[in-house]
Amino acid sequence: KFKSLVAKAAEWHELTKEELIYVLQPEDHKERELLFKKADEVRQNYCGSDVHLRGIIEFSNICERNCLYCGLRGDNKRLNRYRIPEEEILEAAAGAYRLGYKTIVLQSGEDSWYTADRLCSIIRKIKEGLDVAITLCVGERTYEDYREFRNAGADRYLLKHETANGALYTRLHPGMSFRARISRLEWLKELGYQVGAGNMVGLPGQTIADLADDILFMKRMDVDMAGIGPFIPHGNTPLGKASGGTLDLTLRVLACARLLMPLVHLPATTAVGTLHPYGREKALQCGANVVMPNITPSRYRKDYEIYPNKICVNEEPERCRGCIQNRISSIGRTVASDYGHSLKLKVRH
Numbered sequence: 001k002f003k004s005l006v007a008k009a010a011e012w013h014e015l016t017k018e019e020l021i022y023v024l025q026p027e028d029h030k031e032r033e034l035l036f037k038k039a040d041e042v043r044q045n046y047c048g049s050d051v052h053l054r055g056i057i058e059f060s061n062i063c064e065r066n067c068l069y070c071g072l073r074g075d076n077k078r079l080n081r082y083r084i085p086e087e088e089i090l091e092a093a094a095g096a097y098r099l100g101y102k103t104i105v106l107q108s109g110e111d112s113w114y115t116a117d118r119l120c121s122i123i124r125k126i127k128e129g130l131d132v133a134i135t136l137c138v139g140e141r142t143y144e145d146y147r148e149f150r151n152a153g154a155d156r157y158l159l160k161h162e163t164a165n166g167a168l169y170t171r172l173h174p175g176m177s178f179r180a181r182i183s184r185l186e187w188l189k190e191l192g193y194q195v196g197a198g199n200m201v202g203l204p205g206q207t208i209a210d211l212a213d214d215i216l217f218m219k220r221m222d223v224d225m226a227g228i229g230p231f232i233p234h235g236n237t238p239l240g241k242a243s244g245g246t247l248d249l250t251l252r253v254l255a256c257a258r259l260l261m262p263l264v265h266l267p268a269t270t271a272v273g274t275l276h277p278y279g280r281e282k283a284l285q286c287g288a289n290v291v292m293p294n295i296t297p298s299r300y301r302k303d304y305e306i307y308p309n310k311i312c313v314n315e316e317p318e319r320c321r322g323c324i325q326n327r328i329s330s331i332g333r334t335v336a337s338d339y340g341h342s343l344k345l346k347v348r349h
């Protein structure tokens with residue numbers, strides 16, 4: 001049964017929720033390897049050998065939210081907070097461009113100091129100076145803000161839905177609502193962004209059925225990117241004592257996501273690289289086709305501590321660039337030379 005369901009998913013990219021729950025839980029090593037192999041084949045057929053690199057600048061760790069899992073939550077007073085001055089952000093972006101990055105991701109906590117004007121100024125200057133695509137990942141904003149960012153030149157937006165289980169979402173996000181999250185994803189699509197959603201694997205109280213819902217939710221939303229990574233508990237948060245996601249379960253979710261969403265961009269996350277020295281390579285071999293190396297100036301890095309033991313905290317951007325190149329070559333893959341826009345755009349137009 002497992003084998004025929006995986007074959008069906010690899011061919012038709014459709015499974016019912018019950019079938020997906022079954023496929024997410026291989027019974028033995030053989031079934032697990034089959035799942036990973038099929039996902040890798042689908043990735044090869046639809047995305048090829050290219051791995052897209054996105055250089056990420058974590059430009060502010062100041063956050064007004066209080067997500068229970070995150071080290072940047074406003075109530076965590078044991079964190080040295082920073083905002084990187086605009087000139088330094090622009091230098092970091094220029095440095096990344098010289099290293100060959102074609103996408104710059106601007107990520108931060110939810111920091112209202114960054115008015116639309118301030119953020120648009122950064123976006124415009126990067127777009128004027130460099131031939132790159134820009135992805136924003138700055139949380140929930142108004143429709144008007146999203147429109148201004150888009151007009152300033154932002155190409156993509158990453159807003160993870162975190163979990164498709166509404167009750168769990170509510171528990172994890174004081175003062176926020178799952179409805180509001182989904183409307184924003186819809187707004188972003190309407191505004192012509194390439195949109196990324198995504199979930200965490202191994203959240204306290206999360207079930208396999210919830211993970212199946214996460215995948216089906218992203219498929220239904222027809223997202224361009226799906227950021228799937230393990231939840232890693234942080235000591236200075238209310239979930240500090242939780243157990244967190246495993247590498248194995250994260251890889252299974254990734255593989256199933258690839259089977260059901262053949263054209264989606266799937267990052268091998270930094271979090272998966274934090275769980276295991278070869279976590280990112282493993283992810284790239286069971287469906288993933290994107291890596292997001294850190295290009296934050298190194299003196300700020302240790303303070304962007306969303307979870308502990310994050311990799312690359314002491315490395316310079318040049319070092320990460322070389323490291324990732326080697327890792328990609330070591331598994332017989334290539335670094336993409338194009339912008340790495342949504343693979344769905346080609347199909348849509």
Ligand code: SAM
Pocket residue numbers: 069070071072107108109110137138139140158159160162199200229230231232233234271306307
């Ligand atoms: N503030 C913006 C937001 O929440 O969308 C962007 C920055 S936030 C740090 C980026 C992502 O970090 C979140 O979407 C969440 O999935 C992830 N994250 C936060 N805490 C985490 C943890 N303890 N383990 C794994 N991922 C975590």
Ligand code: SF4
Pocket residue numbers: 063064065066067070071072073074108109110139
């Ligand atoms: Fe803030 Fe984002 Fe962390 Fe939530 S996940 S506390 S919004 S940085």
Ligand code: FES
Pocket residue numbers: 293294311312315319320321323324
């Ligand atoms: Fe940063 Fe390997 S990617 S050191």
